[in-house]
Amino acid sequence: MELRHLRYFVAVAEERNFTRAAERLHIAQPPLSRQVQQLEEILGVALIEKGSRPLRLTEAGQFFLAHAKPLLDQVRDLKAMTRRVGKLERTINAGFVASTLYGLLPDIIRRYREAHPEVEVTLHEMTTVEQMQALKEGRIDVGFGRLKSEDPSIRRILLRQEPMVVALFPGHRLAAGEGPVRLVDLVHEPLLVYPRTPRPSFADQVLALFSDANLRPDHVVEVRELQIAMGLVAAGQGISIVPASVQGMHHRNVVYRPIGDKHAFSPIFFSLRHLDRSPELEDMLEVIYAIYDDYGLPHNRESL
Incomplete structure (x- = not known):
């Protein structure tokens, strides 16, 4: 059994289709089919249910896939590290x-x-x-x-674990208070989260913070990046929950308050x-x- 057998089988298993797998591997379909068949002969078991549409793996095929993927990842890591x-x-x-x-x-x-x-x-x-x-x-x-x-x-x-803080514009009702702010005080505020893509992201971390407290913000606005969120906060368009280190931006139209909820860490x-x-x-x-x-x-x- 060679590495190409693992690579070819994983492609077929993930694509659930020999044609798409061949395109992904940049080879013709007949050689790919022969290599998978050869792998089954080497192992002495069927990995793919014959005639299944869409393609389905046997129990042995599912087991082999679960162990082949980590092996290929390790080979890729070894290549990158050896080059380094x-x-x-x-x-x-x-x-x-x-x-x-x-x-x-x-x-x-x-x-x-x-x-x-x-x-x-x-x-x-x-x-x-x-x-x-x-x-x-x-x-x-x-x-x-x-x-x-x-x-x-x-x-x-x-x-x-870095504490989270809430970013507010200076005229906000919570901006001049003392002590930490609670999440329950923020659920009715327009909440600016970032980044919009790719997900999962810090945006999901912030939303999970509310979910863990059995809270749900009324209005969530997704923006592309941190700097845009801070600019919109400064313009009074909403609030944003950010890591405490963001205070290093020193935006003159943004004030920060600590959050008192015990899970408010990033x-x-x-x-x-x-x-x-x-x-x-x-x-x-x-x-x-x-x-x-x-x-x-x-x-x-x-x-x-």
Whole structure:
């Protein structure tokens, strides 16, 4: 059994159609059918129900698919990491969600560059979902995001839980209050969430915050990005719930209030390919923990 057998079978199983799978693999259909048949002969079991329309997997086929996909992911990771190790120059390509840029990410990158001037660091703004794909394709080496992922080929290290705050325009009825705001006080306000796409996103995290409190906002407005949400808040078009680090934007027409609900936190994840143990990433993780210690921020500590 060879890797091509796994790759061809997974394509057929996911497409549920030999013709579409052949197009996806850029091969003709007859050779694809022969390879799948050869795989069944090697295994000694039927993987696809004969004559089924649309195509259906046997119980053995479903079992094989569940184990073949992680194997192919590991092969892809191995290829990307081997290419990385084989490069003479030392580089880190880092993906980040916009909100982390207003927090400690600039401090992290600056201190890392000072400690390791031989490593070239390049930053790429992208959503958490985009980071997952970029990691698997080898376009970035690490991602700073906020959403959980169940992808077995990606390792997520939870760095810390960042408090959420509500952004309001200065004339808002809650802008001049003291103490934290409760979610129940916000359900009747136009709620600006971002980004509109791709989903899932931070928008879903904010909506889940209300759902966990058995609340539902009356009016939700989806916008493309954080900066647009803040501009609309400043114009009095609604409110927005954002990570506390966004206060670093210092918008003169936006004020921030803490949120008192106990689950009003947004995680920050350090994402990397599952098998990657690059010393550059280990060094970056140590820089992150050192900065958190300097600022007295509670955080989780985990090694690669």
